Amino acid sequence: MKMYTATIPGSALTVRSRESYYARQKRLFVVVVILVAIIPLLFISWTASHFYQKSWLNKTTVELTSLANSRREIIDLFLDSQENMLAGYAELYDLAWLRTPGNLEKLFQAMNRQGVIVDLGLIAQDGSHCNYVGPFAEDLKDKNYAETRWFAEVMQSGRYISDVFTGYRGVPHFIVAVTDPTRSWVLRATINSGLFNALLASAEVGPGGDAFILNHQGELQTPSRVGLTALPAGEKGLLATGGDLTIHHSQSALYATTGMKNNAWTLVLKTDIKTSLADFYRARQRDHLIIACAALLILGVATFLVRSMMNKVEDADQQRMVLYDRIRNSEKMALVGRMAANVAHEINNPLQIIGDQAGWLNELLDEEDPASLKNSEEYRAAFAKIKAQVKRASTITHRLLGFSRSTDGLKAPANINTLVEETVSFLEKEAANHRIAIRRNLDPDLPAITTDSAQLQQVFLNILNNAFDAIGNDGAVTISTSRGNGQLAVEFADNGPGLSEEGLKKVFEPFFTTKKAGSGTGIGLAISYSIVERLGGGIEVRNGRQGGCVFRVHFPLPA
Amino acid sequence: MDDIKILLVDDEEDFIRTLSERLDLRDLGSKTALNGEQALGYVGEKEPDVMVLDLKMPGIDGMEVLRRVRQIYPNIQVIIQTGHGNDLDEAEARRLGVFDYLKKPVDIEILVERIKTAHQAKKNLLDSSATAAAFAEAGEYDTAKTMLKQ
Structure with missing residues (x-):
């Protein structure tokens, strides 16, 4: 650093x-x-x-x-x-x-x-x-x-x-x-x-x-x-x-x-x-003119050279700042991810015990004399609630485990367009329910890349779910795939409200969410980020020119 | 129903005792072991049909127990039930031949169903082994091989 x-x-x-x-x-x-x-x-x-x-x-x-x-x-x-x-x-x-x-x-x-x-x-x-x-x-x-x-x-x-x-x-x-x-x-x-x-x-x-x-x-x-x-x-x-x-x-x-x-x-x-001295003065005037021209030339050349040099320096500095940000971000994400996964692991055992103890108490109730139990129905309702909450907590911990998931040995050649189509097919019903159109703008000649299809699908799913939440009802998501600059890119552009400056910076941080409390855990995009990083690609977000968010996932093109 | 011999292995005593009691309620008798050593000792004395195994334990851990059990007693059906596993652990466990890999918290009904299925699988395996052996004795080696593969 x-x-x-x-x-x-x-x-x-x-x-x-x-x-x-x-x-x-x-x-x-x-x-x-x-x-x-x-x-x-x-x-x-x-x-x-x-x-x-x-x-x-x-x-x-x-x-x-x-x-x-x-x-x-x-x-x-x-x-x-x-x-x-x-x-x-x-x-x-x-x-x-x-x-x-x-x-x-x-x-x-x-x-x-x-x-x-x-x-x-x-x-x-x-x-x-x-x-x-x-x-x-x-x-x-x-x-x-x-x-x-x-x-x-x-x-x-x-x-x-x-x-x-x-x-x-x-x-x-x-x-x-x-x-x-x-x-x-x-x-x-x-x-x-x-x-x-x-x-x-x-x-x-x-x-x-x-x-x-x-x-x-x-x-x-x-x-x-x-x-x-x-x-x-x-x-x-x-x-x-x-x-x-x-x-x-x-x-x-x-x-x-x-x-x-x-x-x-x-x-x-x-x-x-x-x-x-008239001749001399004339000669001197000519000299002055030549010197003025030379000075102008020097001024121009110096300004041009310095400007182009400083622009290069500035570009290099900016690239370094971007790289520095990315490394810092990526380290932060990795750290938070590991922490989240460890916490999830540690919480799973007590969750299991809570669930089991409650389940057991529920079963023991069966052996009691119903006549001596005044609140038997309330007990059962409470046990059911405990069970439901344990299930809710465990879905969160299992998602958190996504941070520690490894992709070694699970990579195979995959066609990104096919992955996109499959992912969209999972969400077609939900999209229809919310009257959200999904438009595709796919490059048909996209080469296959070696990646973990299941995890990449999860990434696409997370981004699309996020887009749906941002749109609410009535809107459109455009998915484009393209090649260029040695990259293969997938862009998801929604026509939702877009993100604030702050949001653009923090959207990939774990537990950042714009949704109201209780309706999102704020880890979907964070996990997506760590998955894409692990798969050797990159993910970025920006606000679209016509409003809304554009998420861009890209991988290096196979050599 | 036949008695299924079940061994529960987990270092969380509260958990394993409750689980054992709840299985009892469902007419499934079980023994418990709090660590890898105890588990291997029990297996050596009395071979269980189904073993429910946690991965993270002090001393000999679940993966090591699994490895040894699969080597010495390949007929024991092992169900992993863990709160710590990542997908590498899962891949390794499946490679070693576990019957199933469950992530905590696991609903008791699901566990019971998996135990019963595991027991059935063991019986089928033994039956098919016996049948295969019979075929083999009769000289039908190809049929015997196909059967064992299944």
Whole structure:
């Protein structure tokens, strides 16, 4: 007995908590399987993505730094060379030579081998043009620069490079101005800033990136690649003008800034993280989709496997419970049966003596003088009653002996259908009296089985009697025989009231009866049970779908 | 009617005494034995015609008494009257050749009827034995055999 309870958890012993126990186990297994399978997947995906982004950032930072440095150097070099060249000429020639018509043109042509100088002007100390070479001679002929800021500055410090401006001419340019060593005149060149644009345009900052130069006021000195006309408010704070090379990292972009032209200007290179990583994000999205699919698959497979596994476990447990119940039941029946038989044996002797003593007293009465016996008739009636009750008690004890009856050596091949027909023939009269129809639904090809026909008939008789009692008057009993699943089965279905839950459990227990006291001993079905067990078969009861009880007796089919 | 010599064997003294008295009332004289030893002793002294035997007794039990009686005195008709027998006991008793096997409680009238029938059977058996012997002496062995078989 213990081996059954040991393997079934205590909480599984009642039906309701058993269900929740299996459901709990199912959930637990599913969760564990999913965690074990999916967590590494998520971890790998996260680390891969994280490390890829980090290495991309590192690489891009290095590239941006070297790009910024090289561009700054080139532009600074260019500005220096323009300034130095102009200063050189200012030292080399004097005002008189430069004023001489034709000389300034020669100088312009010599300087402008690169083609970046737009015009060249010679301005006297009072701010008026002395000489001019360039496309805007008419416009600038009477222009006086005395009041302009750059003129004041160049007269003061000797050299000046302006911010980029569009000026009269509608093209971005800047001016470089130098004075002669005595600061009595100014040589001024307008230089096309298109060169910067080309330099910055060739900087590789990736899709969505930008490269431009800012002046002190944060104004764009070169056009933005993405069409900015002014710096957005968010970037203004981020990009302190001037200073050494700095890398800024915002949510969406990576910036490299460096001061140039003596920190008057700031070179800004910007790489757009989102656009640059677009391919990576697409790949990552695809990865996420794959992981989600894999997770779903794992979830499905895990749930399916766990469910089918747990169902099998549950089935096995239930089968074991049924087996356990059957063994326990069968042991109980055997014990009660043996006890009943022993009690019957012990009671038979005293019954015999009671009957004999009473019979003897009755006979002794015959020898008495009838005149002296006042109650002779009462005595005789009492003796008759004792005799009747002894007979009644002995029928019960003899039935109880059925529990200890052995079937060894009494088995012979028998046809179940024939046995059924014979049994029915005993009961036909009683059935007719109670208007109970007996219907047969017999499988004609039933094979013979080796059994004890007399005892099996008693079983059938007990079941049918029971059915009759359940029906009372007016009803039907259907007897069916069939084969299947290695079994030969006889079913007796009545259309009586059926049994309660309690009744279904206890109907085979000795002394269980639904009949009113005194009309049944409650041992017929118990004996039937022990007989069928001894004959190697089984007997079960259930309530029929259309009401009433169905008793099913079955034996293994002969091999 | 001939006197039938009856031996009642049962360890229940109340029962056997009453039974003996009641048989007396029906003109059937009987002797009683309370156990197997007494029974076998009586049988050795004076062979009864019919023996009413209980199976469950202390010492030599009814089945053993039956076995010995059938071996030594095959003409004694034995009626088993028991409250303990199961069908294996019954089968064994019948195999040993009891005249009948009755389950307690047994009505006195039935017992009396069985005793008388048993006695008659014994007489018939002896008669047929005698006749068979006569046939055998006359050389008609087949007829004698058939008679004994019956």
